[in-house]
Amino acid sequence: xxxxxxxxxxxxxxxxxxxxxxxxxxxxxxxxxxxxxxxxxxxxxxxxxxxxxxxxxxxxxxxxxxxxxxxxxxxxxxxxxxxxxxxxxxxxxxxxxxxxxxxxxxxxxxxxxxxxxxxxxxxxxxxxxxxxxxxxxxxxxxxxxxxxxxxxxxxxxxxxxxxxxxxxxxxxxxxxxxxxxxxxxxxxxxxxxxxxxxxxxxxxxxxxxxxxxxxxxxxxxxxxxxxxxxxxxxxxxxxxxxxxxxxxxxxxxxxxxxxxxxxxxxxxxxxxxxxxxxxxxxxxxxxxxxxxxxxxxxxxxxxxxxxxxxxxxxxxxxxxxxxxxxxxxxxxxxxxxxxxxxxxxxxxxxxxxxxxxxxxxxxxxxxxxxxxxxxxxxxxxxxxxxx
Numbered sequence: 001x002x003x004x005x006x007x008x009x010x011x012x013x014x015x016x017x018x019x020x021x022x023x024x025x026x027x028x029x030x031x032x033x034x035x036x037x038x039x040x041x042x043x044x045x046x047x048x049x050x051x052x053x054x055x056x057x058x059x060x061x062x063x064x065x066x067x068x069x070x071x072x073x074x075x076x077x078x079x080x081x082x083x084x085x086x087x088x089x090x091x092x093x094x095x096x097x098x099x100x101x102x103x104x105x106x107x108x109x110x111x112x113x114x115x116x117x118x119x120x121x122x123x124x125x126x127x128x129x130x131x132x133x134x135x136x137x138x139x140x141x142x143x144x145x146x147x148x149x150x151x152x153x154x155x156x157x158x159x160x161x162x163x164x165x166x167x168x169x170x171x172x173x174x175x176x177x178x179x180x181x182x183x184x185x186x187x188x189x190x191x192x193x194x195x196x197x198x199x200x201x202x203x204x205x206x207x208x209x210x211x212x213x214x215x216x217x218x219x220x221x222x223x224x225x226x227x228x229x230x231x232x233x234x235x236x237x238x239x240x241x242x243x244x245x246x247x248x249x250x251x252x253x254x255x256x257x258x259x260x261x262x263x264x265x266x267x268x269x270x271x272x273x274x275x276x277x278x279x280x281x282x283x284x285x286x287x288x289x290x291x292x293x294x295x296x297x298x299x300x301x302x303x304x305x306x307x308x309x310x311x312x313x314x315x316x317x318x319x320x321x322x323x324x325x326x327x328x329x330x331x332x333x334x335x336x337x338x339x340x341x342x343x344x345x346x347x348x349x350x351x352x353x354x355x356x357x358x359x360x361x362x363x364x365x366x367x368x369x370x371x372x373x374x375x376x377x378x379x380x381x382x383x384x385x386x387x
Contacts, residue, residue: 004267005232007093007104008386009224011040011216012344014322016178018329020210021114026067028109028212033068036214041226042103047216049074049101053106053334064107073295074101082279083238083371085215085337086344086379090236092217102219109212110332129243133374141205141282143373145197148284152199154299157287159199161302163190165283166203166326168310173323175352180207181327204283204324206335213337215344223386229348235266235382242375253376255366256292262380263294268362270294273382275318275346275357277339277365280325286310289366290317293380312355321346321355336367340381349386361385 013035020028029052035334037043041058050072054060060077064070076091078084078235092104151157167187175177185203193202223230239257242312263269270293278286287301296304304316312318322328322342345351363383370376 005220005234005384005386006097006235007217007233008220009089009215009232009233009344010218010223010226010228011036011038011042012213012341013039014213014338014341015109015211016210018178018180018209019113020111023111023113023338025109026064028111028210029064030068032109032212032214033105033107036216037105039228040216041228042076042216044070046103047093047105048072049092049104049342051076051078051092051104051106053077053084054057068351069223070105072101074104076256078241080334080377080379082281082334083367083369083377083379084334086236086365086367087238088338089215089217089340089380089381090238092235093233096217096219096372102222103286104217105214106217106337107212107214108331108337110334111210112332113208113210118195119320133227137373138371139158140371141200143371144282144284145200146373147250147288148199148260148282151284151287157302158363159191159201159304162204162283162287163187164305164307165280165286165310166190167326168305168308168315169280169320169326171311172321172355173327175354176323176328177329179323180209181323200282200284206281206330207327209329209331210318211329211331213341215337215340230386231344231347232384232386233381234384235262235264235268237261237265237380240336240375240377247276250373251298253288253368253372254294254376255273255368255380256291258378258380259293259366262364262382266382268382270335272362273317273364274360275321275363276317277343278324279336279339279366279368280320281330281335283326285372287321288372289368293364293366317353318357336365336369336379339365339367342379342382347383
């Protein structure tokens with residue numbers, strides 16, 4: 001393998017369910033774990049590192065390792081919301097490079113739809129500045145709406161331009177039999193849907209689904225023994241952005257810092273990327289990341305995505321070819337896992353033929369967790385095809 005990667009994604013699996021009335025959260029974790037291990041050609045007895053977020057039942061990774069009968073020597077429960085699983089991939093690669101483990105299993109599971117939950121989290125008044133925000137009625141959707149409104153004010157971005165992001169996602173979702181929303185929509189459809197938090201319409205928002213996914217990250221030595229194609233992890237970055245003592249600037253996100261780290265580590269630039277998995281809790285989430293990652297200049301995201309700019313085979317940058325969180329699935333607030341899985345499919349040449357990027361050799365995945373209008377975390381991965 002002629003690559004600079006020190007760790008490889010050898011297995012990937014996305015759970016097909018979108019409503020898990022008959023499954024527990026722990027069962028979903030176990031099923032996606034088996035799917036990813038089968039995909040890699042490994043078993044649970046090969047696993048010596050385990051990663052999941054802290055919102056899993058009981059004690060997170062400790063409980064799940066017990067449930068699945070894993071004997072591990074390295075564990076990680078990092079939780080940064082939607083960016084957590086990109087950080088887990090990066091942390092697994094670092095642990096492998098340091099010799100702490102050689103086969104790392106990463107699992108995600110969520111049941112918000114079956115549990116009848118909305119996307120709104122319970123307010124944690126232990127967060128130091130939350131009591132100062134809550135009297136004004138801050139929620140996930142209206143803080144993202146605030147970011148969108150600021151972008152429109154500062155750069156002239158329009159609702160029509162944001163709508164093109166949903167349109168692109170729907171063009172891709174029509175080919176995904178598991179996607180929650182498979183109907184192709186138009187800009188007019190998006191603008192005609194009800195306003196949820198001005199200027200965001202209902203179709204500017206992601207779906208809420210059950211499900212999950214898993215990844216297996218292995219050492220170069222293990223990767224060489226496997227029959228399935230492996231994907232090299234060549235760059236990663238992580239960053240957090242806060243209220244900064246009241247010096248709030250809504251025009252950029254933490255992806256500006258995380259992306260810079262990932263590109264520098266990989267030794268590539270945004271123009272080299274052939275496919276991008278971009279976290280899409282809302283259309284504005286995508287627009288901000290595209291700018292902050294350098295795919296276009298700040299303030300030019302609206303023009304970049306307009307007229308099919310993100311549609312595979314049509315636009316400048318194919319994105320979220322499984323339909324993403326806007327149309328396919330968004331299990332809880334941890335949709336970053338699915339971003340990595342679709343990037344692996346593209347690099348293996350295993351995406352749906354209608355959306356597969358020809359000879360895809362370099363891909364990026366970007367995750368965002370928290371509230372972009374206040375405190376949030378970003379994780380960015382750059383991956384390459386190695387076989």
